[in-house]
Amino acid sequence: MATLTADLPPALAEIVEEFHQLTVPDRLQLLLEFSTELPPLPDRYTDHPELLEPVPECQSPIFVATEVDGSGPKAAVALYFSAPAEAPTTRGFAEILRAGLDGLTVEELLAVPVDLAQRLALEEAVSPLRLNGMTGMLARIKRQAAAKATD
Amino acid sequence: MALPYDPDPKFAEYSDPGRLVSTSWLAEHLGDEGLAVVESDEDVLLYETGHIPGSVKVDWHLDLNDRVNRDYVDGERFAELMGSRGIGRDTTIVVYGDKSNWWAAYALWVFTLFGHPDVRLLDGGRAKWQAEGRPMTTDAAKPSPVDYPVVERQDDDIRAFKDEVLAHLGEPIVDVRSAPEYTGERTHMPDYPDEGALRGGHIPGAKSVPWGRAAAEDGTFKDRASLEAIYQEEQGLSPGDDVIAYCRIGERSSHTWFVLQHLLGFGKVRNYDGSWTEWGNSVRVPIVKGEDPGSVPGAREV
Numbered sequence: 502m503a504t505l506t507a508d509l510p511p512a513l514a515e516i517v518e519e520f521h522q523l524t525v526p527d528r529l530q531l532l533l534e535f536s537t538e539l540p541p542l543p544d545r546y547t548d549h550p551e552l553l554e555p556v557p558e559c560q561s562p563i564f565v566a567t568e569v570d571g572s573g574p575k576a577a578v579a580l581y582f583s584a585p586a587e588a589p590t591t592r593g594f595a596e597i598l599r600a601g602l603d604g605l606t607v608e609e610l611l612a613v614p615v616d617l618a619q620r621l622a623l624e625e626a627v628s629p630l631r632l633n634g635m636t637g638m639l640a641r642i643k644r645q646a647a648a649k650a651t652d
Numbered sequence: 653m654a655l656p657y658d659p660d661p662k663f664a665e666y667s668d669p670g671r672l673v674s675t676s677w678l679a680e681h682l683g684d685e686g687l688a689v690v691e692s693d694e695d696v697l698l699y700e701t702g703h704i705p706g707s708v709k710v711d712w713h714l715d716l717n718d719r720v721n722r723d724y725v726d727g728e729r730f731a732e733l734m735g736s737r738g739i740g741r742d743t744t745i746v747v748y749g750d751k752s753n754w755w756a757a758y759a760l761w762v763f764t765l766f767g768h769p770d771v772r773l774l775d776g777g778r779a780k781w782q783a784e785g786r787p788m789t790t791d792a793a794k795p796s797p798v799d800y801p802v803v804e805r806q807d808d809d810i811r812a813f814k815d816e817v818l819a820h821l822g823e824p825i826v827d828v829r830s831a832p833e834y835t836g837e838r839t840h841m842p843d844y845p846d847e848g849a850l851r852g853g854h855i856p857g858a859k860s861v862p863w864g865r866a867a868a869e870d871g872t873f874k875d876r877a878s879l880e881a882i883y884q885e886e887q888g889l890s891p892g893d894d895v896i897a898y899c900r901i902g903e904r905s906s907h908t909w910f911v912l913q914h915l916l917g918f919g920k921v922r923n924y925d926g927s928w929t930e931w932g933n934s935v936r937v938p939i940v941k942g943e944d945p946g947s948v949p950g951a952r953e954v
Contacts, residue, residue, distance in 0.1 A: 533700050561695065587750060589697035627696045628713035 505620045510609055513601035513617070520622045528626045535600070536593035542583050553583060554645065556638050561588030563595060565638055567645035569652075574608035578646050590627060594635040597621070598642065607650040611643055654770045655687055655744040663775075665876040667917025671910070672775045672873070673746055675784055682706060688739045688795075691778065692759040693750040694903075702788035704748070704781060708737040708795055712755050712903070716762050722926075724805060730766050731800040738795025741769070741803075748774035748781065752864070752871040758906040761923055765805045773910065776872040783870070810909065812896045812922035814930055817855065818937065821948040824889055826897045827854045828863040828908045829928065833900070836941035849932030853939035855898065856948045859887050863904040866911045879916055891918045898924035898931070 502521060506514035520528050546552055546566055553564035563584040570577045580603050582595040602610055614620075618635040658677040663669040673681075681687055682705065689707035691699045699709040710716065715733050718725050725733065739745060745768065749756035756773055763771045774781065782788065807813075812820070832838045836852030854860070865882055868874050874882075883889050895918055897905040902925030912918040924931075931937055940946030 529697065529700065533697050536697065536701075586701070587698065588695055589701050590695050593697065625714075628711075630713065631696060 508612070508614055509617075509620075510601065510605055510613065513613065516597055516601050517620050517622075525625050528621075528623060532593040532597075532623065532627070533589060535596040536589040539582060539584070539592045539596040539599065542581055546581055546583070550583075553581075554641055556634065556641055561585065561591040561634075563588065563591050563634075563638070565595070565641055565645075567642050567649060569607060569646055569649040572650050572652060574650065575606050576650055578605055578607055578610050579603055580642060590631060591634060594618075594632075594638060598635070598638055602642065607646050610646050613639065613643070615639065654742070655681060655684060662875055666915040668914040670770075671772050671914040673772050674775055675781050675786060678704070678746055678774055678781075679786055686742070686744055688737065688743045688745050689774075690737070690739075690745055690747045690756075690759065691749055692747055692755045693778070694755050695750060698750055698778075700790065700792075702790050705787055705789045705791075706793050707748075708739075708793050710737065710747075710759055712758055712762075716759065724762055724765060727766065727802045727804045730805070731802045734768075734800035735797050736795075738793075738798055739800060740798045741801055743770070745771040746774050747771065748777045750778050752779070752867045752907070753777040754863075754903050754907055757910045758903045761810065761906040761909055764810060765807060766803050767806060776870055779871050809920075810913070810922055812898075812924040814924075814926050814934060814937070816922075817896055817898075817924050817931070820894070820896055821856055821938075823857075824893045824895045825855050825858040826887075826889075826895060826905075826908060826912075827858040827860050828897055828899045828905045829854075829860075830862055831860065831943075833928070834858075834860040835943055836939070849900075849928050851932045851939055853932070853941040854945075855931055856938050856940045856946045858898075858940075859889075859945055860943075861887060861908070863899065863907045866908060873911065873915060876915065879911060883912065883916060889918070891916060893918065894920045896922050896924050898927040900928045901925065902927050 506517050553566045556563050556565055566581045568579040580599050584592045584595055617639055618632040657670045658673040660674050663672050689704055690710050691703050691707045692710045696711055716724055747756040747760050753773055756777060760771050760773055827834050834854050838852060866874055866879060895912060897908045899905040902923055905923050909921050909923040912921045938949045
């Protein structure tokens with residue numbers, strides 16, 4: 502377990518551990534719980550959907566926006582997602598990322614390993630192909646944060 | 653003991669009226685002895701968010717695909733799956749799902765590979781049932797396991813493999829993907845993940861008939877006359893033809909396979925489940941780019 506979580510920020514490490522402690526059906530239930538916890542978009546995005554970036558790696562329509570408070574590697578990152586209720590798996594992935602990454606500094610976010618989705622022990626529960634969407638979301642979040650931190 | 657057919661006059665027009673049931677028929681028969689309702693979705697968690705009471709979940713990735721071979725499960729695994737869902741060989745199955753029943757049609761097609769005698773689709777799928785405000789529950793069904801016989805999968809009649817498609821070039825092939833996938837502008841559906849095809853385009857000679865043309869706005873199948881207008885009058889296919897349908901991984905083409913086989917009564921329709929993720933990547937296999945079906949390389953005069 503240590504090798505799976507040693508290089509993760511604490512909130513994310515905790516989520517990874519939580520998934521590993523469960524049986525396969527319970528992992529699916531946990532993902533479902535995450536999907537229900539994804540907060541609604543703030544008005545500044547619902548009024549301006551063009552500010553959100555689509556994530557075509559996901560099988561369902563999902564949009565992500567990254568905000569950086571200030572600039573430079575120590576600036577804090579905030580994440581916002583929009584995904585329909587009919588796409589609970591995608592919503593679950595989004596909430597894992599939000600819960601695990603929101604509030605990190607840009608530097609910490611950029612250091613999150615790209616294979617995060619493969620560490621959640623979800624291959625058996627949701628199939629490997631479906632995890633590609635989460636990897637795509639993470640890549641887009643990092644790119645947005647890096648760009649905004651240097652603005 | 654099979655359940656009665658849905659006498660809906662729209663279904664009576666189809667060549668195989670017993671393959672569809674309406675939401676009202678299902679509402680009336682829910683809980684009947686001998687009926688199993690199966691939900692099959694693209695999203696693996698959708699069933700858990702709420703489903704038709706008593707329905708069981710079958711996931712195309714986790715339950716129907718073999719984990720090692722790129723193939724479907726074998727007879728033993730299928731028997732285990734069906735038995736564990738409380739489905740016997742004589743059970744009437746009604747399948748429904750998201751996305752206008754793509755995955756439901758795919759599940760029905762796989763069940764047909766195993767020759768399950770009575771398997772039907774819920775016309776309009778999950779979305780229509782919900783739109784009508786019919787009951788949904790988050791209580792997972794707990795069916796009592798039953799014995800399902802081990803039946804060997806029969807791939808000959810309704811499934812096509814790459815070599816068979818190569819031998820079929822020049823005969824009717826229907827590409828059911830979106831227009832940009834057909835022309836080769838892109839290798840996957842708009843807004844969908846790229847499942848990895850090296851080349852974009854279509855199988856030489858394939859006609860472009862996106863699957864969604866067979867569906868009405870509410871996700872139900874169009875009536876027979878409308879379907880005949882598309883596939884027979886416009887595309888020039890006829891029920892006596894030997895037709896192969898394909899898409900990207902065989903899910904959307906299951907929907908079209910269902911239309912041609914069960915609604916229009918075509919005698920020989922095969923779904924090429926390798927589809928573009930195989931064809932677009934294969935060595936020494938020809939493709940055509942652009943809007944025209946294109947000609948078949950080395951085609952012989954018949």
